[in-house]
Amino acid sequence: MKKKILHFLYEAVLLIATLIILLPIFYFAISAFKLREDILFYPLKMTARMFTLDNFVVAYSKMKFFEAMSNTAFITFGSLIITVVFSSMAGFAMARVAARRFTLSYSFMVTLMVVPFIGCVVPLVVIMNRIGLYNSLWSCLLIQAGWNLPFATFLYTGFMKSLPKELEEAAVIDGCSLFGTYFRIFLPLQVPVTATCCIRCGIGVWNDYLVSASFLNSSKSPTLMVSVKKFFGQYVNEYGQSFAAVVMCSIPIVVLFLFLQKYFIKGIAAGAVKG
Amino acid sequence: MKKRIRHGTYMMLPAMIFAIAMIVVPLVYVCVLSLHKWNGSIKVPMEFVGLQNFIKLPTIVGFGDMIKFTFIFAFSVTILTVLIALVIAFALDKPAYRCHVNRSLLRACWYIPALFGAVAVGVVWRIMYNYNNGVINSILTMLGLPKVNWLETRGVTGVAVIIAQVWVQMGMCIIIFLAGLQSVPHELYEAATIDGASRWQQRVKIAIPMLAPSITINFITTSIAAFKCYELPYTISKGLPGYSTHLVTQMIQEYAFEGLNYGVSSALSVLLIVIITIIQLIQLVVLRRREDVY
Numbered sequence: 088m089k090k091k092i093l094h095f096l097y098e099a100v101l102l103i104a105t106l107i108i109l110l111p112i113f114y115f116a117i118s119a120f121k122l123r124e125d126i127l128f129y130p131l132k133m134t135a136r137m138f139t140l141d142n143f144v145v146a147y148s149k150m151k152f153f154e155a156m157s158n159t160a161f162i163t164f165g166s167l168i169i170t171v172v173f174s175s176m177a178g179f180a181m182a183r184v185a186a187r188r189f190t191l192s193y194s195f196m197v198t199l200m201v202v203p204f205i206g207c208v209v210p211l212v213v214i215m216n217r218i219g220l221y222n223s224l225w226s227c228l229l230i231q232a233g234w235n236l237p238f239a240t241f242l243y244t245g246f247m248k249s250l251p252k253e254l255e256e257a258a259v260i261d262g263c264s265l266f267g268t269y270f271r272i273f274l275p276l277q278v279p280v281t282a283t284c285c286i287r288c289g290i291g292v293w294n295d296y297l298v299s300a301s302f303l304n305s306s307k308s309p310t311l312m313v314s315v316k317k318f319f320g321q322y323v324n325e326y327g328q329s330f331a332a333v334v335m336c337s338i339p340i341v342v343l344f345l346f347l348q349k350y351f352i353k354g355i356a357a358g359a360v361k362g
Numbered sequence: 363m364k365k366r367i368r369h370g371t372y373m374m375l376p377a378m379i380f381a382i383a384m385i386v387v388p389l390v391y392v393c394v395l396s397l398h399k400w401n402g403s404i405k406v407p408m409e410f411v412g413l414q415n416f417i418k419l420p421t422i423v424g425f426g427d428m429i430k431f432t433f434i435f436a437f438s439v440t441i442l443t444v445l446i447a448l449v450i451a452f453a454l455d456k457p458a459y460r461c462h463v464n465r466s467l468l469r470a471c472w473y474i475p476a477l478f479g480a481v482a483v484g485v486v487w488r489i490m491y492n493y494n495n496g497v498i499n500s501i502l503t504m505l506g507l508p509k510v511n512w513l514e515t516r517g518v519t520g521v522a523v524i525i526a527q528v529w530v531q532m533g534m535c536i537i538i539f540l541a542g543l544q545s546v547p548h549e550l551y552e553a554a555t556i557d558g559a560s561r562w563q564q565r566v567k568i569a570i571p572m573l574a575p576s577i578t579i580n581f582i583t584t585s586i587a588a589f590k591c592y593e594l595p596y597t598i599s600k601g602l603p604g605y606s607t608h609l610v611t612q613m614i615q616e617y618a619f620e621g622l623n624y625g626v627s628s629a630l631s632v633l634l635i636v637i638i639t640i641i642q643l644i645q646l647v648v649l650r651r652r653e654d655v656y
Contacts, residue, residue, distance in 0.1 A: 207392055
Protein backbone atom coordinates (compact mmCIF):
# COMPACT_ATOMS: atom_id res chain seq x y z
CA MET A 88 0.00 0.00 0.00
CA LYS A 89 2.76 2.37 0.94
CA LYS A 90 4.48 1.54 -2.32
CA LYS A 91 1.35 2.32 -4.31
CA ILE A 92 1.09 5.78 -2.80
CA LEU A 93 4.75 6.36 -3.54
CA HIS A 94 4.28 5.37 -7.18
CA PHE A 95 1.27 7.60 -7.44
CA LEU A 96 3.24 10.55 -6.04
CA TYR A 97 6.06 9.81 -8.43
CA GLU A 98 3.74 9.85 -11.41
CA ALA A 99 2.11 13.04 -10.22
CA VAL A 100 5.47 14.80 -9.97
CA LEU A 101 6.40 13.64 -13.47
CA LEU A 102 3.09 14.82 -14.83
CA ILE A 103 3.42 18.24 -13.22
CA ALA A 104 6.95 18.61 -14.57
CA THR A 105 5.70 17.77 -18.05
CA LEU A 106 2.94 20.34 -17.76
CA ILE A 107 5.45 23.00 -16.68
CA ILE A 108 7.61 22.21 -19.69
CA LEU A 109 4.61 22.48 -21.99
CA LEU A 110 3.38 25.70 -20.40
CA PRO A 111 5.19 28.09 -22.79
CA ILE A 112 3.79 26.20 -25.79
CA PHE A 113 0.30 26.21 -24.35
CA TYR A 114 0.66 29.92 -23.61
CA PHE A 115 1.68 31.01 -27.08
CA ALA A 116 -0.65 28.61 -28.85
CA ILE A 117 -3.73 29.99 -27.06
CA SER A 118 -2.48 33.56 -27.12
CA ALA A 119 -2.27 33.50 -30.90
CA PHE A 120 -6.07 33.36 -30.90
CA LYS A 121 -6.59 36.14 -28.38
CA LEU A 122 -6.74 39.92 -28.50
CA ARG A 123 -4.04 41.95 -26.83
CA GLU A 124 -6.08 42.86 -23.74
CA ASP A 125 -7.03 39.27 -23.14
CA ILE A 126 -3.40 38.17 -23.42
CA LEU A 127 -2.37 40.68 -20.81
CA PHE A 128 -5.18 40.22 -18.32
CA TYR A 129 -5.94 36.52 -18.65
CA PRO A 130 -2.61 35.09 -19.77
CA LEU A 131 -3.43 31.44 -19.11
CA LYS A 132 -7.18 31.36 -19.70
CA MET A 133 -9.04 30.56 -22.87
CA THR A 134 -12.76 31.00 -23.28
CA ALA A 135 -14.91 31.01 -26.38
CA ARG A 136 -15.42 34.76 -26.01
CA MET A 137 -11.71 35.42 -26.54
CA PHE A 138 -11.41 33.44 -29.74
CA THR A 139 -10.40 35.46 -32.80
CA LEU A 140 -8.49 34.85 -36.01
CA ASP A 141 -7.53 38.49 -36.54
CA ASN A 142 -3.93 37.91 -35.46
CA PHE A 143 -3.44 35.31 -38.15
CA VAL A 144 -4.93 37.48 -40.86
CA VAL A 145 -2.72 40.44 -39.96
CA ALA A 146 0.43 38.38 -39.49
CA TYR A 147 -0.18 36.51 -42.74
CA SER A 148 -0.24 39.64 -44.85
CA LYS A 149 2.34 41.69 -42.96
CA MET A 150 5.05 39.07 -42.89
CA LYS A 151 4.53 38.03 -46.52
CA PHE A 152 3.84 34.57 -45.23
CA PHE A 153 3.16 32.88 -48.54
CA GLU A 154 6.33 34.18 -50.16
CA ALA A 155 8.41 33.29 -47.13
CA MET A 156 6.93 29.83 -47.00
CA SER A 157 7.58 29.10 -50.67
CA ASN A 158 11.16 30.34 -50.39
CA THR A 159 11.75 28.19 -47.33
CA ALA A 160 10.16 25.19 -49.01
CA PHE A 161 12.37 25.67 -52.08
CA ILE A 162 15.53 25.83 -49.98
CA THR A 163 14.50 22.91 -47.81
CA PHE A 164 13.53 20.51 -50.58
CA GLY A 165 16.31 21.51 -52.92
CA SER A 166 19.01 21.08 -50.32
CA LEU A 167 17.51 17.80 -49.11
CA ILE A 168 17.66 16.35 -52.62
CA ILE A 169 21.34 17.19 -52.98
CA THR A 170 22.16 15.98 -49.49
CA VAL A 171 20.31 12.70 -49.84
CA VAL A 172 21.64 11.80 -53.29
CA PHE A 173 25.27 12.63 -52.53
CA SER A 174 25.41 11.21 -49.04
CA SER A 175 23.63 7.98 -49.85
CA MET A 176 26.16 7.24 -52.60
CA ALA A 177 29.08 8.27 -50.42
CA GLY A 178 27.74 6.34 -47.44
CA PHE A 179 27.37 3.23 -49.57
CA ALA A 180 30.94 3.44 -50.83
CA MET A 181 32.36 4.20 -47.41
CA ALA A 182 30.57 1.33 -45.74
CA ARG A 183 30.77 -1.34 -48.42
CA VAL A 184 34.11 -1.01 -50.17
CA ALA A 185 37.14 -2.10 -48.21
CA ALA A 186 40.05 0.24 -48.84
CA ARG A 187 42.01 2.65 -46.73
CA ARG A 188 40.86 5.73 -48.55
CA PHE A 189 37.23 5.08 -47.63
CA THR A 190 37.84 4.77 -43.90
CA LEU A 191 39.97 7.89 -44.05
CA SER A 192 37.30 9.85 -45.88
CA TYR A 193 34.73 8.63 -43.39
CA SER A 194 36.70 9.94 -40.42
CA PHE A 195 37.27 13.17 -42.32
CA MET A 196 33.54 13.60 -42.85
CA VAL A 197 32.77 12.84 -39.21
CA THR A 198 35.32 15.42 -38.09
CA LEU A 199 33.61 18.04 -40.24
CA MET A 200 30.45 17.64 -38.14
CA VAL A 201 32.10 19.63 -35.37
CA VAL A 202 32.88 22.77 -37.39
CA PRO A 203 30.61 25.62 -36.29
CA PHE A 204 28.79 27.23 -39.18
CA ILE A 205 28.88 30.67 -37.65
CA GLY A 206 32.67 30.61 -37.80
CA CYS A 207 32.52 30.31 -41.58
CA VAL A 208 29.83 32.87 -42.35
CA VAL A 209 32.25 35.66 -43.23
CA PRO A 210 34.35 33.75 -45.78
CA LEU A 211 31.22 32.19 -47.27
CA VAL A 212 29.72 35.63 -47.77
CA VAL A 213 32.89 36.71 -49.55
CA ILE A 214 32.92 33.58 -51.70
CA MET A 215 29.24 33.87 -52.60
CA ASN A 216 29.79 37.51 -53.50
CA ARG A 217 32.65 36.55 -55.81
CA ILE A 218 30.70 33.90 -57.70
CA GLY A 219 27.62 36.11 -57.88
CA LEU A 220 25.23 33.99 -55.84
CA TYR A 221 24.92 36.42 -52.96
CA ASN A 222 21.28 37.41 -52.39
CA SER A 223 20.05 34.43 -54.32
CA LEU A 224 18.12 31.50 -52.93
CA TRP A 225 20.65 29.17 -54.55
CA SER A 226 23.38 30.27 -52.17
CA CYS A 227 21.26 29.19 -49.22
CA LEU A 228 20.35 25.96 -50.92
CA LEU A 229 23.96 25.04 -51.68
CA ILE A 230 25.19 26.02 -48.23
CA GLN A 231 22.49 24.07 -46.44
CA ALA A 232 23.15 21.04 -48.61
CA GLY A 233 26.90 21.20 -48.02
CA TRP A 234 26.66 21.68 -44.27
CA ASN A 235 24.20 18.81 -43.88
CA LEU A 236 26.35 16.41 -45.86
CA PRO A 237 28.66 15.26 -43.03
CA PHE A 238 25.83 14.26 -40.73
CA ALA A 239 23.87 12.63 -43.54
CA THR A 240 26.90 10.67 -44.71
CA PHE A 241 27.50 9.56 -41.14
CA LEU A 242 23.89 8.37 -40.93
CA TYR A 243 23.96 6.50 -44.25
CA THR A 244 27.33 4.89 -43.56
CA GLY A 245 26.12 3.64 -40.19
CA PHE A 246 23.00 2.20 -41.77
CA MET A 247 24.87 0.53 -44.64
CA LYS A 248 27.34 -1.05 -42.26
CA SER A 249 24.49 -2.66 -40.34
CA LEU A 250 23.21 -4.55 -43.42
CA PRO A 251 24.42 -8.15 -43.78
CA LYS A 252 27.26 -8.94 -46.16
CA GLU A 253 25.38 -11.73 -47.95
CA LEU A 254 23.12 -9.15 -49.56
CA GLU A 255 25.59 -8.22 -52.22
CA GLU A 256 27.69 -11.37 -52.42
CA ALA A 257 25.40 -13.11 -54.90
CA ALA A 258 25.29 -10.01 -57.05
CA VAL A 259 29.07 -9.67 -57.06
CA ILE A 260 29.52 -13.33 -58.04
CA ASP A 261 27.08 -12.85 -60.89
CA GLY A 262 29.28 -10.02 -62.13
CA CYS A 263 27.18 -7.06 -61.10
CA SER A 264 29.20 -3.85 -60.87
CA LEU A 265 29.31 -1.63 -57.80
CA PHE A 266 26.83 0.81 -59.36
CA GLY A 267 24.55 -2.09 -60.17
CA THR A 268 24.56 -3.41 -56.61
CA TYR A 269 23.89 0.09 -55.32
CA PHE A 270 20.93 0.77 -57.58
CA ARG A 271 19.40 -2.69 -57.59
CA ILE A 272 19.98 -3.91 -54.06
CA PHE A 273 20.76 -1.07 -51.70
CA LEU A 274 18.68 1.80 -53.00
CA PRO A 275 15.35 0.10 -52.23
CA LEU A 276 16.57 -0.76 -48.72
CA GLN A 277 17.37 2.84 -47.90
CA VAL A 278 13.84 4.10 -47.39
CA PRO A 279 13.87 4.21 -43.56
CA VAL A 280 17.26 5.89 -43.26
CA THR A 281 16.29 8.39 -45.93
CA ALA A 282 13.18 9.31 -43.99
CA THR A 283 15.25 9.75 -40.86
CA CYS A 284 17.82 11.87 -42.66
CA CYS A 285 15.23 14.06 -44.39
CA ILE A 286 13.41 14.73 -41.16
CA ARG A 287 16.51 15.50 -39.14
CA CYS A 288 18.13 17.74 -41.75
CA GLY A 289 14.82 19.15 -42.97
CA ILE A 290 13.85 20.53 -39.56
CA GLY A 291 17.19 22.27 -39.32
CA VAL A 292 16.83 23.90 -42.72
CA TRP A 293 13.20 24.83 -42.21
CA ASN A 294 13.93 26.47 -38.87
CA ASP A 295 17.12 28.12 -40.02
CA TYR A 296 17.70 31.78 -39.38
CA LEU A 297 21.44 32.33 -39.59
CA VAL A 298 22.01 31.21 -43.18
CA SER A 299 19.08 33.03 -44.70
CA ALA A 300 19.72 36.15 -42.63
CA SER A 301 23.35 36.30 -43.77
CA PHE A 302 22.89 35.50 -47.45
CA LEU A 303 19.49 36.85 -48.42
CA ASN A 304 17.92 40.24 -48.67
CA SER A 305 15.19 40.05 -46.06
CA SER A 306 12.64 42.15 -47.92
CA LYS A 307 13.21 40.74 -51.41
CA SER A 308 13.39 37.06 -50.56
CA PRO A 309 12.33 36.42 -47.00
CA THR A 310 12.38 33.02 -45.38
CA LEU A 311 10.13 32.02 -42.53
CA MET A 312 12.37 32.62 -39.54
CA VAL A 313 13.79 35.83 -40.97
CA SER A 314 10.35 37.26 -41.49
CA VAL A 315 9.23 36.20 -38.03
CA LYS A 316 12.22 38.01 -36.58
CA LYS A 317 11.63 41.07 -38.71
CA PHE A 318 7.94 41.08 -37.94
CA PHE A 319 8.64 40.88 -34.22
CA GLY A 320 11.18 43.66 -34.52
CA GLN A 321 8.64 45.98 -36.12
CA TYR A 322 5.62 45.17 -33.96
CA VAL A 323 7.20 44.40 -30.61
CA ASN A 324 4.00 45.07 -28.73
CA GLU A 325 1.68 43.03 -30.93
CA TYR A 326 2.05 39.86 -28.90
CA GLY A 327 -0.89 38.07 -30.45
CA GLN A 328 0.33 38.64 -33.98
CA SER A 329 3.87 37.55 -33.17
CA PHE A 330 2.50 34.38 -31.62
CA ALA A 331 0.33 33.82 -34.67
CA ALA A 332 3.41 34.16 -36.88
CA VAL A 333 5.29 31.62 -34.75
CA VAL A 334 2.36 29.22 -34.85
CA MET A 335 2.05 29.45 -38.63
CA CYS A 336 5.75 28.72 -39.15
CA SER A 337 5.80 25.79 -36.78
CA ILE A 338 2.64 24.00 -37.87
CA PRO A 339 4.21 22.00 -40.72
CA ILE A 340 6.96 20.65 -38.47
CA VAL A 341 4.66 19.86 -35.55
CA VAL A 342 2.17 18.06 -37.81
CA LEU A 343 5.01 16.06 -39.36
CA PHE A 344 6.23 15.19 -35.89
CA LEU A 345 2.85 13.95 -34.78
CA PHE A 346 2.61 11.60 -37.77
CA LEU A 347 6.22 10.49 -38.08
CA GLN A 348 7.31 10.38 -34.45
CA LYS A 349 9.09 7.08 -34.93
CA TYR A 350 11.45 8.49 -37.55
CA PHE A 351 12.12 11.63 -35.54
CA ILE A 352 13.17 9.62 -32.53
CA LYS A 353 15.27 7.31 -34.71
CA GLY A 354 17.00 10.28 -36.27
CA ILE A 355 18.04 11.67 -32.93
CA ALA A 356 19.06 8.35 -31.48
CA ALA A 357 20.93 7.30 -34.63
CA GLY A 358 23.62 9.87 -34.11
CA ALA A 359 24.10 8.65 -30.58
CA VAL A 360 24.10 4.90 -30.50
CA LYS A 361 26.90 4.39 -32.95
CA GLY A 362 28.86 7.46 -31.97
CA MET B 363 38.71 -5.55 -56.85
CA LYS B 364 40.57 -2.57 -58.26
CA LYS B 365 37.61 -1.72 -60.41
CA ARG B 366 35.40 -1.88 -57.33
CA ILE B 367 37.58 0.59 -55.48
CA ARG B 368 37.64 2.91 -58.48
CA HIS B 369 33.87 2.85 -58.81
CA GLY B 370 33.53 3.40 -55.09
CA THR B 371 35.73 6.45 -55.35
CA TYR B 372 33.51 7.84 -58.10
CA MET B 373 30.49 7.44 -55.86
CA MET B 374 32.18 9.08 -52.94
CA LEU B 375 33.66 12.01 -54.85
CA PRO B 376 30.61 14.28 -55.29
CA ALA B 377 29.93 14.37 -51.55
CA MET B 378 33.60 14.87 -50.70
CA ILE B 379 34.09 17.67 -53.22
CA PHE B 380 30.92 19.38 -52.15
CA ALA B 381 31.78 19.16 -48.46
CA ILE B 382 35.29 20.42 -49.11
CA ALA B 383 34.02 23.34 -51.17
CA MET B 384 31.38 24.34 -48.64
CA ILE B 385 33.15 23.62 -45.35
CA VAL B 386 36.90 23.18 -45.71
CA VAL B 387 37.51 26.05 -48.12
CA PRO B 388 35.73 28.60 -45.90
CA LEU B 389 37.51 27.14 -42.90
CA VAL B 390 40.89 27.80 -44.49
CA TYR B 391 39.75 31.13 -45.82
CA VAL B 392 38.64 32.32 -42.39
CA CYS B 393 42.14 31.62 -41.07
CA VAL B 394 43.58 33.65 -43.95
CA LEU B 395 41.14 36.49 -43.37
CA SER B 396 41.98 36.61 -39.68
CA LEU B 397 45.51 37.68 -40.61
CA HIS B 398 44.29 40.58 -42.73
CA LYS B 399 42.66 43.93 -42.29
CA TRP B 400 39.70 44.25 -44.63
CA ASN B 401 36.25 45.82 -44.78
CA GLY B 402 34.76 43.28 -47.18
CA SER B 403 34.61 45.57 -50.20
CA ILE B 404 35.99 44.10 -53.43
CA LYS B 405 37.51 47.43 -54.44
CA VAL B 406 39.64 47.70 -51.30
CA PRO B 407 42.54 45.25 -51.25
CA MET B 408 43.20 43.15 -48.19
CA GLU B 409 46.04 44.37 -46.04
CA PHE B 410 48.23 41.78 -44.35
CA VAL B 411 48.64 42.56 -40.66
CA GLY B 412 49.93 39.28 -39.27
CA LEU B 413 48.67 38.38 -35.83
CA GLN B 414 47.53 41.89 -35.00
CA ASN B 415 43.85 41.04 -35.08
CA PHE B 416 44.43 38.44 -32.40
CA ILE B 417 46.59 40.74 -30.30
CA LYS B 418 43.91 43.41 -30.52
CA LEU B 419 41.14 41.04 -29.43
CA PRO B 420 41.42 41.50 -25.64
CA THR B 421 41.20 45.25 -26.05
CA ILE B 422 37.95 45.39 -28.04
CA VAL B 423 34.91 46.67 -26.21
CA GLY B 424 33.12 44.08 -24.11
CA PHE B 425 35.57 41.27 -24.85
CA GLY B 426 36.00 40.27 -21.18
CA ASP B 427 32.26 40.20 -20.51
CA MET B 428 31.69 38.29 -23.70
CA ILE B 429 34.24 35.57 -22.98
CA LYS B 430 32.98 35.23 -19.43
CA PHE B 431 29.38 34.87 -20.50
CA THR B 432 30.19 32.51 -23.37
CA PHE B 433 31.82 30.08 -20.96
CA ILE B 434 29.26 30.46 -18.19
CA PHE B 435 26.50 29.97 -20.73
CA ALA B 436 28.05 26.90 -22.35
CA PHE B 437 28.98 25.20 -19.08
CA SER B 438 25.74 25.81 -17.25
CA VAL B 439 23.63 24.89 -20.26
CA THR B 440 25.57 21.67 -20.78
CA ILE B 441 25.53 20.57 -17.17
CA LEU B 442 21.92 21.52 -16.49
CA THR B 443 20.67 19.96 -19.70
CA VAL B 444 22.46 16.67 -19.22
CA LEU B 445 21.52 16.37 -15.54
CA ILE B 446 17.86 17.19 -16.04
CA ALA B 447 17.69 14.97 -19.10
CA LEU B 448 19.18 12.07 -17.16
CA VAL B 449 16.64 12.39 -14.34
CA ILE B 450 13.74 12.77 -16.75
CA ALA B 451 14.92 9.88 -18.89
CA PHE B 452 14.91 7.61 -15.84
CA ALA B 453 11.42 8.81 -15.02
CA LEU B 454 10.19 8.26 -18.57
CA ASP B 455 11.77 4.83 -18.94
CA LYS B 456 9.48 1.84 -18.64
CA PRO B 457 8.81 1.48 -14.92
CA ALA B 458 8.46 -1.81 -13.09
CA TYR B 459 4.96 -1.01 -11.90
CA ARG B 460 1.76 -0.39 -13.83
CA CYS B 461 1.73 3.23 -14.87
CA HIS B 462 -1.29 5.48 -15.16
CA VAL B 463 0.04 7.87 -17.75
CA ASN B 464 0.94 6.80 -21.26
CA ARG B 465 4.72 6.92 -21.42
CA SER B 466 5.14 7.40 -25.16
CA LEU B 467 2.79 10.37 -25.04
CA LEU B 468 4.85 11.90 -22.22
CA ARG B 469 8.06 11.31 -24.19
CA ALA B 470 6.60 13.11 -27.18
CA CYS B 471 5.68 16.03 -24.90
CA TRP B 472 9.25 16.42 -23.72
CA TYR B 473 10.53 16.51 -27.25
CA ILE B 474 8.09 19.12 -28.57
CA PRO B 475 10.12 22.20 -27.45
CA ALA B 476 12.97 21.07 -29.70
CA LEU B 477 10.79 21.25 -32.79
CA PHE B 478 10.49 25.01 -32.98
CA GLY B 479 13.00 27.23 -34.68
CA ALA B 480 15.40 29.03 -32.37
CA VAL B 481 14.10 32.42 -33.49
CA ALA B 482 10.49 31.44 -32.90
CA VAL B 483 11.34 30.17 -29.43
CA GLY B 484 13.31 33.34 -28.77
CA VAL B 485 10.38 35.57 -29.71
CA VAL B 486 8.07 33.61 -27.43
CA TRP B 487 10.45 33.69 -24.46
CA ARG B 488 11.22 37.34 -24.95
CA ILE B 489 7.54 38.17 -24.69
CA MET B 490 7.15 35.91 -21.69
CA TYR B 491 10.05 37.58 -19.90
CA ASN B 492 8.61 41.07 -20.42
CA TYR B 493 8.61 43.04 -17.16
CA ASN B 494 5.13 44.55 -17.19
CA ASN B 495 3.20 42.27 -19.49
CA GLY B 496 5.09 38.99 -19.46
CA VAL B 497 3.35 35.85 -18.35
CA ILE B 498 6.22 34.80 -16.09
CA ASN B 499 5.89 37.92 -14.01
CA SER B 500 2.10 37.53 -13.86
CA ILE B 501 2.57 33.99 -12.56
CA LEU B 502 5.05 35.29 -9.97
CA THR B 503 2.55 37.94 -8.88
CA MET B 504 -0.20 35.33 -8.68
CA LEU B 505 2.01 33.30 -6.36
CA GLY B 506 2.63 36.39 -4.26
CA LEU B 507 6.28 36.78 -5.27
CA PRO B 508 7.90 40.04 -6.36
CA LYS B 509 8.28 40.73 -10.07
CA VAL B 510 11.70 40.20 -11.62
CA ASN B 511 13.12 42.41 -14.32
CA TRP B 512 14.25 39.49 -16.46
CA LEU B 513 15.65 41.37 -19.41
CA GLU B 514 17.38 44.36 -17.88
CA THR B 515 19.22 43.13 -14.82
CA ARG B 516 22.84 42.07 -14.98
CA GLY B 517 23.11 38.42 -14.03
CA VAL B 518 19.38 37.74 -14.15
CA THR B 519 19.28 38.11 -17.93
CA GLY B 520 21.99 35.51 -18.23
CA VAL B 521 19.90 33.12 -16.17
CA ALA B 522 16.88 33.87 -18.33
CA VAL B 523 18.78 33.03 -21.50
CA ILE B 524 20.17 29.84 -19.99
CA ILE B 525 16.72 28.66 -18.91
CA ALA B 526 15.36 29.12 -22.41
CA GLN B 527 18.29 27.30 -23.98
CA VAL B 528 17.99 24.38 -21.57
CA TRP B 529 14.28 24.20 -22.36
CA VAL B 530 15.10 23.82 -26.05
CA GLN B 531 17.97 21.36 -25.81
CA MET B 532 16.56 18.99 -23.23
CA GLY B 533 14.36 16.98 -25.57
CA MET B 534 17.21 15.77 -27.69
CA CYS B 535 19.27 14.64 -24.69
CA ILE B 536 16.31 12.82 -23.20
CA ILE B 537 15.76 10.85 -26.38
CA ILE B 538 19.42 9.86 -26.56
CA PHE B 539 19.33 8.73 -22.92
CA LEU B 540 16.13 6.78 -23.49
CA ALA B 541 17.71 5.00 -26.45
CA GLY B 542 20.68 4.18 -24.22
CA LEU B 543 18.47 2.92 -21.40
CA GLN B 544 16.58 0.64 -23.75
CA SER B 545 19.80 -0.99 -24.86
CA VAL B 546 20.65 -2.08 -21.31
CA PRO B 547 20.11 -5.85 -21.20
CA HIS B 548 17.20 -6.78 -19.01
CA GLU B 549 19.06 -9.69 -17.39
CA LEU B 550 21.27 -7.26 -15.49
CA TYR B 551 18.28 -5.76 -13.69
CA GLU B 552 16.85 -9.20 -13.01
CA ALA B 553 20.10 -10.44 -11.52
CA ALA B 554 20.32 -7.32 -9.36
CA THR B 555 16.75 -7.76 -8.16
CA ILE B 556 17.48 -11.34 -7.15
CA ASP B 557 20.53 -10.14 -5.26
CA GLY B 558 18.28 -7.74 -3.40
CA ALA B 559 19.39 -4.45 -4.90
CA SER B 560 16.92 -1.61 -4.55
CA ARG B 561 15.71 0.28 -7.58
CA TRP B 562 17.90 3.23 -6.66
CA GLN B 563 20.97 0.99 -6.42
CA GLN B 564 20.15 -0.56 -9.78
CA ARG B 565 20.10 2.86 -11.35
CA VAL B 566 23.38 4.02 -9.88
CA LYS B 567 25.29 0.76 -10.21
CA ILE B 568 23.88 -0.63 -13.48
CA ALA B 569 22.08 1.94 -15.55
CA ILE B 570 24.48 4.86 -15.23
CA PRO B 571 27.63 2.87 -16.08
CA MET B 572 25.82 1.28 -19.01
CA LEU B 573 24.78 4.75 -20.13
CA ALA B 574 28.38 5.98 -20.29
CA PRO B 575 28.46 6.25 -24.12
CA SER B 576 25.19 8.18 -24.14
CA ILE B 577 26.51 10.50 -21.46
CA THR B 578 29.62 11.17 -23.54
CA ILE B 579 27.57 11.88 -26.64
CA ASN B 580 25.19 14.13 -24.78
CA PHE B 581 27.97 16.15 -23.21
CA ILE B 582 29.61 16.59 -26.59
CA THR B 583 26.55 17.47 -28.64
CA THR B 584 25.09 19.76 -26.01
CA SER B 585 28.28 21.68 -25.44
CA ILE B 586 28.92 22.09 -29.18
CA ALA B 587 25.38 23.32 -29.61
CA ALA B 588 25.77 25.73 -26.68
CA PHE B 589 28.96 27.23 -28.07
CA LYS B 590 27.52 27.47 -31.57
CA CYS B 591 24.22 28.87 -30.49
CA TYR B 592 23.37 32.30 -31.77
CA GLU B 593 19.73 32.99 -32.60
CA LEU B 594 18.08 32.18 -29.30
CA PRO B 595 20.17 34.32 -26.92
CA TYR B 596 20.28 37.07 -29.49
CA THR B 597 16.50 37.15 -29.90
CA ILE B 598 15.86 37.05 -26.18
CA SER B 599 18.36 39.58 -24.87
CA LYS B 600 20.16 41.13 -27.87
CA GLY B 601 23.29 40.79 -25.72
CA LEU B 602 22.01 43.43 -23.32
CA PRO B 603 22.35 44.81 -20.68
CA GLY B 604 25.76 46.17 -21.60
CA TYR B 605 27.78 43.27 -22.93
CA SER B 606 26.74 40.96 -20.11
CA THR B 607 24.89 38.45 -22.28
CA HIS B 608 27.00 38.69 -25.40
CA LEU B 609 28.13 35.42 -26.88
CA VAL B 610 31.16 35.06 -29.10
CA THR B 611 28.84 34.18 -31.99
CA GLN B 612 26.98 37.46 -31.64
CA MET B 613 30.20 39.40 -31.66
CA ILE B 614 31.31 37.64 -34.86
CA GLN B 615 28.10 38.71 -36.55
CA GLU B 616 28.30 42.26 -35.25
CA TYR B 617 31.87 42.81 -36.35
CA ALA B 618 31.25 41.32 -39.78
CA PHE B 619 27.94 42.88 -40.77
CA GLU B 620 27.60 45.99 -38.64
CA GLY B 621 31.22 46.99 -38.10
CA LEU B 622 32.38 45.68 -41.51
CA ASN B 623 35.59 44.63 -39.80
CA TYR B 624 36.19 41.26 -41.43
CA GLY B 625 39.61 40.81 -39.86
CA VAL B 626 38.46 40.99 -36.24
CA SER B 627 35.35 38.98 -37.03
CA SER B 628 37.48 36.23 -38.57
CA ALA B 629 39.85 36.29 -35.63
CA LEU B 630 36.86 35.74 -33.32
CA SER B 631 35.69 32.91 -35.56
CA VAL B 632 39.08 31.24 -35.33
CA LEU B 633 38.91 31.67 -31.56
CA LEU B 634 35.51 29.98 -31.47
CA ILE B 635 36.66 27.10 -33.66
CA VAL B 636 39.73 26.59 -31.47
CA ILE B 637 37.64 26.66 -28.28
CA ILE B 638 35.21 24.09 -29.65
CA THR B 639 38.00 21.81 -30.84
CA ILE B 640 39.83 21.93 -27.51
CA ILE B 641 36.71 21.24 -25.50
CA GLN B 642 35.80 18.31 -27.70
CA LEU B 643 39.26 16.83 -27.24
CA ILE B 644 39.17 17.26 -23.46
CA GLN B 645 35.72 15.76 -23.20
CA LEU B 646 36.57 12.86 -25.43
CA VAL B 647 39.69 12.00 -23.48
CA VAL B 648 38.16 12.43 -20.02
CA LEU B 649 34.84 10.79 -20.74
CA ARG B 650 36.29 7.91 -22.77
CA ARG B 651 38.70 7.13 -19.98
CA ARG B 652 35.82 6.99 -17.56
CA GLU B 653 34.01 4.64 -19.90
CA ASP B 654 36.97 2.29 -19.80
CA VAL B 655 36.92 2.09 -16.02
CA TYR B 656 33.59 0.34 -16.01
